[in-house]
Amino acid sequence: MLGLVHDGNSTRLRRDLPRPARAAGEATIRPRLAGICNTDLEIARGYMGFRGVLGHEFVGEVIACDDAAWLGARVVGGINCGCGHCSRCARGEQNHCGARSVLGILGRDGVLAEEFTLPLRNLLRVPDSVPDRAAVFTEPLAAAFRIVEQVAIGSGDSVAVLGGGKLGSLCVRVLARIAGRVAVFTRRRGRGVLPPNVSEYPAEDAAAAQNRGAFRVVVEATGNEAALATALHLVEPRGVVVLKTTCQPPHSLGLAPVVIDEVTIIGSRCGPFAPALAALGDRHFEVDSLIDSTFPLERCDEALVRAGERGVLKVLVEGGRIP
């Protein structure tokens, strides 16, 4: 079958892939629509040492499984596959199982192919009210919802988001539902439709003296190595900096201000699918303006290139069996 494969050196479209072998308890899924995120771009540059089919954001159709009730279902799915036996898995934390595979990221082929597999327990049915073009955002939107699982945020809070890219824009949409005011510092303003309590500012404004300590919560969603220092400038004493991106370059900064101001820095990765799907079913929750372009699977190598261009938002790939 066709798929986009990273072999450790390069990433290319291959037509000779074997169809995936489905293990017990797993479903074979045909992607209807897949999304490309920055993690895919990093993996294509060698991050995580991954080899295999790229991609982990999808809405698809179950085409094979042992439970007939799932056949033909339109689904989204959690990307972490725990071992099912360890204490982490027993606590429902398969996202942090030490023996986990992660779809398209760690030890498990991803979704940029004609077919892929996931455990049935990872799947959620997509309500009819959520079209594919919205459902494909479930995984990254769940990652944005993870923030509000980790940090108590209320209507009295002012939150800053660094970065108005793919993930930052979703974080903004989630935070705007909960926080009183959201400020986005971004290199590219005026893209996408913003909720009314969101204000955009030029990225360089984040470092301005009047913004020092102005936010109780700061979400870092740029992946830029200097952004943590900027986040620490923006956050108030006893405030929280949420790290949403796996930045490759090492940060170098003195941590004395973290101690003096008793700041909390918290890493934030995958999140809950249910609230993400529910939000995507709300007609007031807008993600369509975040879509840059859609490519057919046969051209998903071009899609990856497009996704890597500076300032490009979400690039989608249409699935389906290739004749």
Added chain:
Amino acid sequence: MLGLVHDGNSTRLRRDLPRPARAAGEATIRPRLAGICNTDLEIARGYMGFRGVLGHEFVGEVIACDDAAWLGARVVGGINCGCGHCSRCARGEQNHCGARSVLGILGRDGVLAEEFTLPLRNLLRVPDSVPDRAAVFTEPLAAAFRIVEQVAIGSGDSVAVLGGGKLGSLCVRVLARIAGRVAVFTRRRGRGVLPPNVSEYPAEDAAAAQNRGAFRVVVEATGNEAALATALHLVEPRGVVVLKTTCQPPHSLGLAPVVIDEVTIIGSRCGPFAPALAALGDRHFEVDSLIDSTFPLERCDEALVRAGERGVLKVLVEGGRIP
């Protein structure tokens, strides 16, 4: 009067200091015993840009104030002096008042002198059951108690402490009362009396493969620039790294593991005096073995040198009016 002064370049004993002017609401205090901590050593090297009398750990006697009830009282005192008017102070967070002075650290002369001043509201009376040699540990012990205000720790938890120095040893004593097991990684084992649920290991063991992710909470109390990376190695997914020391050299490390494992890094500074004083009144709570030596105020320049020698624990300075 006599006092140990950092003038921006050097730190030396001066005999020509004016006695401190007491503001309304303040007490003039004569130190009975003062302690030297690593922050004092850093300040003597230029940290914080402080100029003035060094020192912030003390037990002393009120020798002047507007409220006769405090005259002659044996006291310890919080080192942060808020403006009293801002929203932080209104919330009881004078430790984080943006206009605060901090005893011997920021805009306020410290305790290594014949006399110093503090607001009366910062003072706590020392019970008779707590001798001076214990009471002088109240401030750094309160900083250790701050950890358990910030992080929920229970009897089922395994906690690691990096560093068996002055602050690390106090953190160990506090954590041993609450956590099931405490592991201390230290360059110098066998100093001080340890509670039974505490185990000491050589510092280099912290980096061992079998300790990867072995602790839910890791307290960094070395001030060593490489220690954050070690702490991230030791902490389990979704665990907490507590930074207790204001390390001067910048850390340089990739933060991807913080995001992937959703680790929380939390800065921790000054803490509550009441539980610290209560612990010091408990005969099972031992700090005497942490005392290295005691110098008279006339030789507190030598005390600072001694405190800066590698591996030296708490150096104390006896106060009192100099004839």
